[in-house]
Amino acid sequence: MRDGAIFAKAGLPAVAIVTEAFVELAAFTAEAVGMPAVPRYVLPHPCSGTGDENLARVAREAAPGIIDLLEGHTR
Amino acid sequence: MTLQATRHQAPDEATALELFHMREWTDGLPVVIPTEERVVALLAGVELEPDVIIGKIGPSQASVEKIAINAVMAGCRPEHFPVVLAAVRAVGDSEFDIDNMQSTTHGMGPVVIVNGPAREVCGPIASGWGALGPGHRANASIGRALRLCLMNIGGARPGHGDMAALGQPGKFTCCLAEDEEGSPFTPLHTAFGYDADQSAVTLVGVDAPHSVMMQTNDDDPEAHERILRVVAGSIAIPGGNNTQIGNGPVIVVLNPIHAGVLANAGLSREDVCERLTKLAVTPNAVMRGWATKRRIPEGDGDLPALRGPEDIVLIVAGGGGMYSAVFSGGLAGSTHPVHAPIDFDFSCELPGLPPT
Numbered sequence: 001m002r003d004g005a006i007f008a009k010a011g012l013p014a015v016a017i018v019t020e021a022f023v024e025l026a027a028f029t030a031e032a033v034g035m036p037a038v039p040r041y042v043l044p045h046p047c048s049g050t051g052d053e054n055l056a057r058v059a060r061e062a063a064p065g066i067i068d069l070l071e072g073h074t075r
Numbered sequence: 076m077t078l079q080a081t082r083h084q085a086p087d088e089a090t091a092l093e094l095f096h097m098r099e100w101t102d103g104l105p106v107v108i109p110t111e112e113r114v115v116a117l118l119a120g121v122e123l124e125p126d127v128i129i130g131k132i133g134p135s136q137a138s139v140e141k142i143a144i145n146a147v148m149a150g151c152r153p154e155h156f157p158v159v160l161a162a163v164r165a166v167g168d169s170e171f172d173i174d175n176m177q178s179t180t181h182g183m184g185p186v187v188i189v190n191g192p193a194r195e196v197c198g199p200i201a202s203g204w205g206a207l208g209p210g211h212r213a214n215a216s217i218g219r220a221l222r223l224c225l226m227n228i229g230g231a232r233p234g235h236g237d238m239a240a241l242g243q244p245g246k247f248t249c250c251l252a253e254d255e256e257g258s259p260f261t262p263l264h265t266a267f268g269y270d271a272d273q274s275a276v277t278l279v280g281v282d283a284p285h286s287v288m289m290q291t292n293d294d295d296p297e298a299h300e301r302i303l304r305v306v307a308g309s310i311a312i313p314g315g316n317n318t319q320i321g322n323g324p325v326i327v328v329l330n331p332i333h334a335g336v337l338a339n340a341g342l343s344r345e346d347v348c349e350r351l352t353k354l355a356v357t358p359n360a361v362m363r364g365w366a367t368k369r370r371i372p373e374g375d376g377d378l379p380a381l382r383g384p385e386d387i388v389l390i391v392a393g394g395g396g397m398y399s400a401v402f403s404g405g406l407a408g409s410t411h412p413v414h415a416p417i418d419f420d421f422s423c424e425l426p427g428l429p430p431t
Binding site: 021045046048049050051052053054 | 291
């Protein structure tokens, strides 16, 4: 989230990617860094450790939504 | 209902709190002042007379009333109280060796593990994210109530009745539930003969938990072996009593992901404990470089940290991720895990505690 906020503050399109378990924390962090509206995309939890094949599937499914957000579309 | 405790007078709660600190009746933190009204309200959830003796701690008998006073002080609500009573009952089991635990210089204390429906009915007692940390009222209050009983009934004052050289933060409070729903294994209390739908506490005397980090990968066919080796290595740490002195039950808290990897490899609770016992060793050659006069092995081979799988209390808890935990044991094996049923009947509505 903090990386996303840093990019956003620098004027660069940014999307923070978080897993479901961290959605509340993401909102809190975004608020804390003064960028409550930093776009974020939510992945299933857990992602790490779930194997290359699953990670590739998650990435394929998430990519269009993340690109949407980067292009400034709200979800 | 007649209460026996000596009454003390104070003009207000703030003055009463200072009296409690001055008389060393607290753990150092503020307590809820145990007025008669509050103690009576707490007793509403149990069908025991206040003078019933639940167990002995050190020189003193722990009556229901004395335990209730300490539970009010700790911040317990009436629904928490049956768990506190069960924990004190378990502490009184001679197998637990509470007197030795109170007087050792090792920073040990009881960990209270809750299984069965009481996890919700008497709580909720947390078993997920941060279950061993702050932010869960029932966990914090129940564990603290037991500690206040050990101090105020059992006389465990630092440097006097409690000779822990340093102590550890878990001695303020340490209570959690097992995540039975997230666990692939049978619930802990069923290993002691309880039915899954019964409620029970299990108490284990251990020192502070240390984190066990393991990033698993579902593509890794050896992931379960890596978890076992890392957890076992965390049991057989150089400075642990299990290594330096030997014996002593430990607690292994597996997060649901680690537990899932082990279960998917076909391992049961018993299998995991068997494997960990075999792996939790220190090579004799290494041990000779660490050992004190207490335990210097000769020849080749390995020095075991545990006597057998029964020395491992294995539970599943915590948020899913990379971190499990191990609590090391102590007392050279004179303490054993103990358990007690949690008896509750909340068919009547419980009162709220009178406000502070």
